[in-house]
Amino acid sequence: MGAEAQKSTAATAHSAEPSTSHSEEAAASHSEEPQAPVASDSRESAGESGTDAKRRGPDRNGLVIAGATLAACAGLVVYGVINTPGSKPDAKAAPSAEVTYEVTGSGTVDISYRALGTSGTDAANTASGVRLxxxxxxxxxxxxxxxxxxxxxxKGGQARCALAIRGRHVQSSTASGEFGRATCAGELPAPE
Structure with a gap:
């Protein structure tokens, strides 16, 4: 019996060893189980980071939209400042002199004369079929x-043109007959 007891103790010890290894496996599996949730936590973290990425996407889109809206508003403000009626050069703002053109007589005439245009530059103007x-x-x-x-x-007739610069008479000329012509001119000094 002594030998049998030793065998039985050895078997128990042997069986205890496997059972220990089973418990070690169980412990390892238990230790793996928390790792699995950690892995799933990391997946959830990845999911959250994916959600964060999804959140960043609309945030970035929102920033782009906000930036575009801000740029459009700034453009409208700049356009409004530049295109304000008070900011356009006034006809008097350009260096110029007041000139009076006058045509008297009888008949119908076509007239051409020089004046400051709406853009503030020199412009030729015409008037056709003018009754005097x-x-x-x-x-x-x-x-x-x-x-x-x-x-x-x-039809002809007789017409006289006259030119005055700053209220002072400078020149006059007369046209008569069919398609009669006359021209009046003066001089203005160059701007300083």
């Missing part, structure tokens, strides 16, 4: 000679 008398005061850029030309129509 006719008078116009305009600004002419300094350095450009004021000039007025008249042409009577096929």
């Amino acid at each position: 008398p006719w008078k116009k005061t305009v600004d002419v850029p300094l350095g450009k000679d004021p000039v007025i030309s008249i042409v009577l129509d096929e």
Whole structure:
């Protein structure tokens, strides 16, 4: 019996060893189980980071939209400042002189004359089929000679053009007959 007891103790010890190894496996599996949730936690973290990425996407889109909206508003403000009626050059703001053109007489004439245009630059202006008398005061850029030309129509007549710079008479000329012509011109000093 002594030998049998030793065998039995050895078997128990042997069986205890496997059972210990089973418990070690169980412990390892238990230790793996917390690792599995850790892994799933890391997946959840990855999911959360994916959610964060999803959240960052709309946030970035929101920033892009906000930036575009801000740029559009700034553009409208700049356009409004630049395109304000008070910011456009006034006809008087450009260096110019006041010139009065006058045509008197009988008949119908075509008239061409120099004046400061709406853009603030020198411009040629015309008026066709004008019944007389006719008078116009305009600004002419300094350095450009004021000039007025008249042409009577096929019915003829007699017409006189006159030019005054800053209220002072400078020149006059007369046209008569069919398609009669006359031109009046003056001089303006160049701007300083």
